[in-house]
Amino acid sequence: MKRNILFALFILTFSTVFSGFIGKAEAAEDPLGLAAEAAILVDADTGKVLYEKNAEVVLGVASMSKMMTEYLVLEAIHEGKITWDQNVNINEYVHKLSAAPGLSNVGLTQGENYTVKELYEAMAIHSGNAAAVALAEVIAGTEKNFVEMMNNKAEELGLVDYKFVNSTGLNNGSLLGNHPAGSPDEESVMSARATAQLAFHLLKDYPEVLDTASQPRLPFRDGRTYDNFNFMLPTLVHAYEGIDGLKTGSTNFAGYGFTATAKRGDQRFISVIMKAETRSIRFTETEKLLNYGFSNFGKEELFVADYQVEGHETVPVIKGKQDHVPIETAENLVLTIKNGEKDSYVPKVVLDQNLLNEDGEIIAPVQKGDIIGYLTVEYEDGEPISFLTEAGKQYAQVPVVAGESVDKANWFVLSMRAIGGFFGDLFGSIASAVKGLF
Template sequence: MKTKLQRLFLAIILVVSVLNYSSFAATEQVQAATKIEVPQATIAAKAGMAVDVETGQVLANKNSETAMPIASLTKLLSIYLVLQAVKQGKLTWNQQVTPTADVVTLSRNMELSNIPFETAKSYTVKELYEASLIYSANAAVMALADTVSGSQDKFVDAMKAQLLKWGIKDAKIVNASGMSNSFLGDARYPGTTATDENEMSARDIATVAQHLLKDYPEILDVTSQTKIDFHGTAYPTWNLMLKGESAASTDFAVDGLKTGTSDLAGDCFVGTVKKNGFRIITVILNADGQAADQQKRFTAAKTLMEGIYQNWHQVTILQRNQANKQLPTVKVSNSKQTKVSVVSGRTVTMLLPKSVKKSQLAFKLNNEDVKRNAPIKKGANLGSIQLPNIGTGYLTEEQNDSIPILAKTAVQELSWWQKAWRKITGLF
C-alpha cells in the first residue's frame, strides 16, 4: 500500500513539473516573440542620431548622450528664440535693427562666417534671420540676440532657460552664435574662458531641431534656399545637400537645417528630409574622414538617411474602435466577469522596421493592477496604454504617447442577491 501511495505521489509531482515547465516554456516563447530586433544604421561620425520629427521616435543613435562642441548648430536654438519673439509680438519681420559697434566690428572678421555690416546702418529682422540660417552669419545672429533680450549675456540666459524647459540639463552655452569664445574678447559671458565653446549632445540637438520644426515649420522656407541676396551681394548656403548643390541626392529632397564647423567641433550637420510620408532629423557631430573632405558630413548624413528609409516604414498599428489581439485586458470588479476586452480610442501609426510584424508588438497597460468597477458601458474610457518601445524608444519619456482604451463590450453589475451571496460566502 505504501509503495502504491509513493508511486501516486511521484506521478503527481511529475505531472505538476511538466505543467510548470510547459508554462515556463510558453512564457519564454512570449518573451522571445516580443523581443524586437532593429536594423543597425551607419553613423560615420563621433556621435549622431536619427529621429522621427512627428513622434520623437529614435531610429538610430551613436554616442547620443555625450556632450560635444556644436559650433553653429547653436543657431538652431538662437533662431528658435527669435521665432518665438516674433510669434509673441515682441519683434516684427520689418523691424529695423542697428547692430552695436562691437557686432559691426566682429562682422568684418572674415575668419568667421560673416556678412560685413556698415557702421550705423540698420537691417530688418527678416534680413538678419535669413543671413543667420542660410550663410550662418555670426554677427547677424548676435544682432538679433541683442534685439530679443537687450544684451548678449541676457540672451545666453534665455537660451539656457529654454533648454531647461525642454528637460536639457547637460548643455554648455556660452554665446549666441556657436563660435569659439576667443573671438569675443572682453565681451565673453561671465565666468567663461577664451577657449570655451557651446556643447550639447546629439540627443539635445535632435530635441532642439524637433521643437523648431514642430513649432515653426515655416523655417523650411528659408533653410531650403541655396543663397541669400544681402543688400546687393549674393551669399551661398553651406548646406550642400540642398537641391542643385554638390552633395544633393536624387533620392532625398533635403530642405534643411544647419551646418556647424570649428576646430573643436569638426564638421557637423543637422539635416531633415521628408519621404514615404514621414520626416526625419539626422544629426552628425564631428564627421569621420579627412580634414580636406568638405563633404564628409553630408556623405555621413546621406548614408544615415538611406539606412532609415530603406529599413523603416510607417505602419498603422491600431485602428480606432477595432479589436486587436495585442491589446491587454482590463480587470473588473463587482461583476461575474473578471476582465473586459478593450479597443483603441484612436487610430495610431508609428515607424517600424520593415522586418517587424505588427503581431510582435506588445502594449503595456497603465495602472494594470487597478480594477474597474461594474457597471461599465460599451465604449467607456478604461484608461490608457503606452506605445511599444522599438529600439531605444523616444527622445523623451513624455513622447511615448499615451493611447486611450475603451471597453469593447458592456459589463453588467452584480444583482443585490449576488452581492449578498458573495458577502455570505466570503465569511466562510
C-alpha cells in the same frame, strides 16, 4: 637570435588577432562605419532613435547651436515680443563682428536699420554670426542675457548634455574680446542626442523654420547673393533628394558638423553628424545616414482602430448595469520601424489608474468613447524602444476607450446585489465552517 624571431612572430600574431577583435567590436558598435566622432538618426514624427554612435558624448557644436537662437527668435515672434518687420539698429560691435575675417557673415553697416527678418535669414541661411548677436540683443537686451535664455530653454525642453556660452556657436576667442558666458576661449557644447532633441523640438514647435532653412541662396540688400552652407539643398554641390534643413557648423574645436532633416513621402528623418574631419565628409556621412533611414525604415500600421488586446478585452465595472465594459483602441497606431520587424512588436495596455478603484474596477456610469488608458508597444524580447525624450513616447501611443456605454444601475438593483452578496458571503462562511467539522 631564434628566440627573438619567435617572440617577434608571437607579438605580430597576437597584435593581428587582437586588432581583429577590436575591429569587430567597433563594427558592432557602428554598423555604418561613419567617419564622424558621433552621430544619430531619429524619426522626426516621434523622436524614435533608429541609429546612434557615441550619441551621449559631449562635443563642440559650433553653429548648430544657432538652432537654439532660431528657436528663441521664433518663440518671440509667436509671443508678439518682436515682429518680422521690426527695425534693428546695428551698433559698433555687431558691425565690426560682421567684418571680422574668417567668420561666416553678411556685412552689416553701423548705424543702419535691418529688419528682424533680414537678420534672421542672414543667420539661418548663411550662418551670419553678427546677425545672430544682433537678434540676441534685440530679444534679451544683451547677448549675456540671451545665453541665459538659451540654457534655460534647453532645460525646459528636456535636453541633457549641453552648455551654451554665446548665441553664435563661435569660440569666445573669436568675439573681438567679448565672451557672454564661460571662459574667454570656451565654445558651446552638446551631445548628438541633445542636438537631435533641439532639432526635434524646433521642427515640432515651429515647423516654419524650414521655410527659411530650405532656401539654397540668400539675395541680400548689399546686392550680393550668399549660399546656404547646407550644400545638400537642391541646386547645391551635394544636393540630396528631400533635404530641406537644418544647420551646419564648424570650428577648429568642433570639427565639421551637420544637423539635417529630409522628407520623402510621409517619412521625415532628423540626422546629426558631429566632428567630421572635413566639410565634404559631413555631407557624405549624412547621405549614408539618411540613405540608411529611407532604405531600411518605414511607417507601419502596427494596430488598427477598434483593436482589442488579448487578455485585456474588458475592464470590470462596479455599480453598473453590466459588470464589464469592452475596451479598444480609438485610432490606428503607426510607428516608424525597421523593414520586416513588424512581428517583433507586441501591444501593451496601460490603464488610467485614476479611474480605477483598488480592485481595478471602474465606477459606472461609463460613456462609449471615454478614454480608459492608452495602448503602446514594446519589443517582444523586452528590450526598451529608444526615444529622444521620455515625453517622446507619447507619440507612440494611442488612446484606449470604452467600446460601449455602461449605465449606472438603479438603487433597487444595487440593493439586491448587496443583499445577494451578503447572503452569498454568509452561506459561504457557513459552508466553510461545516466543511471544517469533517
